[in-house]
Each structure stands twice: as C-alpha cells, then as structure tokens.
Amino acid sequence: MSGHGSAVDRLRTQGYRMTPQRLSVLDIVAGKSGHVGADEVWNQVKIQHPYVDLATVYRTLQLLKREGVVTEVVIGNKLHFELTDQQNRHHHMVCSHCDAVQTLSPAYLDELNRRLQREFGFAPDVENFTIGGVCSKCQTAESE
Amino acid sequence: MSGHGSAVDRLRTQGYRMTPQRLSVLDIVAGKSGHVGADEVWNQVKIQHPYVDLATVYRTLQLLKREGVVTEVVIGNKLHFELTDQQNRHHHMVCSHCDAVQTLSPAYLDELNRRLQREFGFAPDVENFTIGGVCSKCQTAESE
DNA sequence: CTCATTATTGCAAAGATTTGCGGAAACCAA
DNA sequence: TTGGTTTCCGCAAATCTTTGCAATAATGAG
Ligand SMILES: [Mn+2]
Ligand SMILES: [Mn+2]
Ligand SMILES: [Zn+2]
Ligand SMILES: [Zn+2]
Numbered sequence: 001m002s003g004h005g006s007a008v009d010r011l012r013t014q015g016y017r018m019t020p021q022r023l024s025v026l027d028i029v030a031g032k033s034g035h036v037g038a039d040e041v042w043n044q045v046k047i048q049h050p051y052v053d054l055a056t057v058y059r060t061l062q063l064l065k066r067e068g069v070v071t072e073v074v075i076g077n078k079l080h081f082e083l084t085d086q087q088n089r090h091h092h093m094v095c096s097h098c099d100a101v102q103t104l105s106p107a108y109l110d111e112l113n114r115r116l117q118r119e120f121g122f123a124p125d126v127e128n129f130t131i132g133g134v135c136s137k138c139q140t141a142e143s144e
Numbered sequence: 145m146s147g148h149g150s151a152v153d154r155l156r157t158q159g160y161r162m163t164p165q166r167l168s169v170l171d172i173v174a175g176k177s178g179h180v181g182a183d184e185v186w187n188q189v190k191i192q193h194p195y196v197d198l199a200t201v202y203r204t205l206q207l208l209k210r211e212g213v214v215t216e217v218v219i220g221n222k223l224h225f226e227l228t229d230q231q232n233r234h235h236h237m238v239c240s241h242c243d244a245v246q247t248l249s250p251a252y253l254d255e256l257n258r259r260l261q262r263e264f265g266f267a268p269d270v271e272n273f274t275i276g277g278v279c280s281k282c283q284t285a286e287s288e
Numbered sequence: 289c290t291c292a293t294t295a296t297t298g299c300a301a302a303g304a305t306t307t308g309c310g311g312a313a314a315c316c317a318a
Numbered sequence: 319t320t321g322g323t324t325t326c327c328g329c330a331a332a333t334c335t336t337t338g339c340a341a342t343a344a345t346g347a348g
Contacts, residue, residue, distance in 0.1 A: 017314045053328050093266050121280030122237050136265030161344045197298050
C-alpha cells in the first residue's frame with residue numbers, strides 16, 4: 001500500500017463520494033514514483049476499468065489537486081501529476097528546451113511566499129509552483 | 145506611434161521577414177494598454193487583413209515572445225500578451241478564483257532569479273513569469 | 289527589375305483540456 | 319434493505335493551442 005489511505009478518508013470527510021474511478025486514479029498516481037501525464041494515468045486506469053472516460057480522469061486529477069492530494073507539474077504543454085508528499089515537499093524547474101525537470105526545495109520560495117502574502121494579501125499556490133526556463137545543459141549547447 | 149519601431153528593426157536584423165501579418169499582430173498588441181487575449185488579437189488583425197489565420201497569430205505571438213518583444217501572461221486558461229516595456233518591467237500574480245491580475249515589481253524575483261542561476265545553472269524565464277494563487281478579495285469571500 | 293532561395297502562411301487536422309447534459313450510482317436516513 | 323437525494327460519470331461537443339504540408343511571398347543577389 002502506498003500511503004494514501006488517509007487522503008481517501010479526508011476526501012470522504014469533505015463530502016466527496018469515493019467512486020471506483022477516483023480510487024483508481026489516486027492509486028495510479030500514488031503507485032508511480034515520478035510525474036505522470038494525464039494520458040498515462042488514463043491508460044493505467046483503463047486496465048482495471050475500461051469504461052472510464054478521459055474527462056473523468058481530468059476532473060478527478062483537478063479535484064485531487066484542489067484538495068492538495070496531488071501536485072501538478074506543467075511539462076512542455078502537458079499536465080503531469082504526482083502524489084503530494086508532505087515529507088518531501090518540493091517545487092519544480094522545467095526546461096523549455098528539453099523538458100527536463102529539476103526539483104526545488106521549498107526554502108527557495110519561503111521569502112517570496114511571505115512577501116506576497118504580507119504585502120499584497122495574495123496567497124500564492126506554492127504547492128503547484130513550476131518555473132520555466134533553460135537548464136544548464138541547454139544553455140551550454142546553445143552557446144556554440 | 146507606439147514605440148515598437150525598434151523591435152521591427154531588431155527582428156529584421158535577426159533575419160526574420162517582416163510580413164504584413166507580423167506587423168499587424170505587433171501593432172495590435174502595441175496599441176493595447178493592457179493584456180490582450182490571442183483571440184482578441186486575431187479579431188483586430190482581421191479588420192485590416194481578413195485572410196489571416198488564427199494559427200499565424202499564435203505563431204507570431206510565440207515568435208514575439210521568444211524574441212522578448214511581447215510578454216505572455218496566463219490568465220484562467222487562456223494566453224494573453226502585452227508589449228514588453230523595458231521602462232516598466234513587471235511580473236504577474238493571477239487569481240485562480242476571479243482571474244484578477246496584479247503586477248509585481250521585478251525586485252521581488254531578483255533573489256530567486258540569482259539563486260537559481262548560481263546554484264543550479266538554471267536560467268528562469270522571469271520575463272514571462274506568472275504566479276497563480278488567490279487574491280485577497282477572494283480569500284475574504286472564501287472564509288464565510 | 290527579375291529570379292532563385294527559403295522563410296512564412298493558410299488550411300486542415302491533430303492534440304490537450306474543459307464543459308453541458310441526462311442517466312447512473314454513491315450515500316444516508318429510515 | 320430500500321428509496322430518495324444529490325453527486326458523479328460517460329458521452330459528445332466545445333474550446334484553446336499546436337503542427338504538417340503544399341502553396342505563397344519576402345528578401346537579397348545579379
Ligand atoms: Mn516532483
Ligand atoms: Mn502586465
Ligand atoms: Zn534543457
Ligand atoms: Zn480573486
């Protein structure tokens with residue numbers, strides 16, 4: 001068991017109905033170690049529940065994201081997801097040239113986070129924070 | 145004239161062909177004071193050049209973004225653009241509840257920018273940086 | 289000005305994600 | 319268990335953006 005049983009309880013408590021579709025999507029994402037594309041989640045879900053629609057997968061992933069159960073990472077121009085792990089919180093840097101993803105410790109966003117909150121009353125969604133740019137490899141390759 | 149003549153020269157120097165389509169897209173974005181949606185750009189372009197395709201508008205906007213002439217802002221789930229103004233550089237905070245956009249002085253990103261560059265060799269695309277979150281109004285409305 | 293080269297465009301289609309709607313199923317109270 | 323209420327789902331279509339390809343047009347050389 002991947003430790004997402006508590007998430008199920010939390011969702012149920014919030015009044016959400018735990019359907020096979022939702023449980024399956026959650027299982028798939030929780031079972032993967034890295035970032036999973038929406039289409040890959042769908043393909044895996046269909047193995048056990050062939051009738052499930054892609055729209056349901058998207059709706060479920062958005063729901064899980066809203067509830068903080070999964071984290072969204074925008075890679076290239078596709079949405080990816082991973083189980084939110086409180087013990088290993090991190091943000092993402094994504095290279096727009098090669099789509100490589102590097103993780104970023106939350107400490108790097110602490111100050112920005114606090115300043116936006118205090119000076120503007122704005123609550124940034126740091127959990128799903130992804131910053132785009134060019135990785136070091138691609139910068140090197142570029143300057144030739 | 146909205147001061148984007150120099151941009152045209154720069155693009156030409158880079159080897160880009162200045163077609164009526166490109167000039168028109170640039171004129172439209174430069175003529176607006178705020179953030180313009182891709183579809184709005186297209187509608188304006190079509191007034192003078194009815195044959196122009198939406199794909200061309202998207203391709204041109206991406207080109208102008210790559211060259212730093214325009215800045216991209218993701219609002220809701222649509223792409224918006226504005227003329228990059230070196231005299232008034234700023235980033236964006238977008239509320240995921242009401243789509244309100246607040247601007248952010250570049251100073252807020254300086255430290256993060258430098259740390260990512262120095263510690264990871266990662267060059268973040270700060271020019272097109274947009275951070276999502278919940279604005280103060282929506283936070284207040286939420287807690288009721 | 290004319291021509292050849294090559295970037296750019298329009299068109300059509302693909303891709304990715306979201307949304308409206310009516311029927312299906314989860315949940316809870318009885 | 320059963321039935322009623324309300325959420326959720328499959329389906330189909332819409333929406334937004336990107337892409338492949340053949341035809342067109344911008345540019346620079348002669
Ligand atoms: Mn991650
Ligand atoms: Mn702006
Ligand atoms: Zn890279
Ligand atoms: Zn708001």
